[in-house]
Amino acid sequence: MSTRALLVGATGTIGSAVAAALRAEAVEVVSAARSGADESVDLSDPGDVRAMLARVGTVDAIVSCAGAARFVPLLDATDEDWSFSLANKLMGQINLVRFGAANVRDGGSITLTTGVLAERPMPGSSIISTVNAGLQGFVRSAGLELTALRVNAVSPGWVAETLSAMGKDPSAGIPAAQVAQAYVRAMSTVVGGEIVPAHP
Template identity: 40%
Template sequence: MKILIVGGNGTIGTPVSRQLAKKHEVIVAGRNSGDITVDMTDSQSIQAMFESVGKVDAIVCIAGEAKWAAFEEMTEEDFYLGLKNKLMGQVNLVRLGYKYLNDNGSFTLSTGILADHPVELTTSAAMVNGGIHSFVKAACLELKRGIRINVVASGVVEDAAEKYEAYFPGHNPIPMWKVVNGYVKSVLGKGTGEIIRMYDNC
């Protein structure tokens, strides 16, 4: 398979890329590094990436950002950061990437635990994650040519637990190999419209 991984050099993206590259051709795209660069907030940049890469069998996104701040301090523009980057960035990867996917190909998007278990300072991130979940459940009903779409929702991974433990009191860090397996399941499995939750019930 030929697999395009947007965000394939990040904390989670790197081990996912490494695992899939064992048996498949992996192309890594990133904002500042990778085989090709892409700006997820710019649909023209996304289009240019697909034109350069050409047809693929799977498109995986492990990228996107949203503002973390106290709700009373959030401005309209702060909310637009997550909406334009993590939400519409991933929606545009599907919208524009659809014609570049071979028949029976797949999309794998990324969210996180905040859609189900938000914590303080995450009104924007939780909202965006929930929106992506709903988008995937609706989009799977209309994608044709055997194309599948899923989203992997990870808890705090062990590799980043120290950085985020203050925000997630009592949450159990998730081993990286488990999170990687969520992406493998989406790319190599047969499911569609799934929210693949890689975290303990909180």
């Protein structure tokens, strides 16, 4: 397990559970989000991502539990819905790898977040399913090419706390603490290019 990790999206539902799981493993967590974290960053702004990485310096691991993409019926989705989602969850996380690989010590890891809607789309998920599938293709390819570190992604299904917040039955989801263990597994795997499922 790494000793110093940059965790983007550390204040969110999944990210706060990942932060707790890493701290339980004695990992020093440098938290990042747009606000309320050690480092302020907007993942959708490449200059902002570069500046944060320069401030943070060398780490054993980068983990992203951030990245927004919009759930909109296909024919209602605007150009802005697509460009927002592509710049945020897709390119934001890809840029963490492009710019962040040099910050990670040899043998370290970068772990991104995709999602089950890549494989199991539903009406309204066309943007998210595209972004998640794009991330999975990127991770498989980056995992082959970047041999000094391991690039992987976790694919969560519905999180119980998220379903609760939406007024839905949380028993259909997985507790965030359990999802967080998939990130710990992804960071510990010996290979890169893996999509680690955190769904049934």
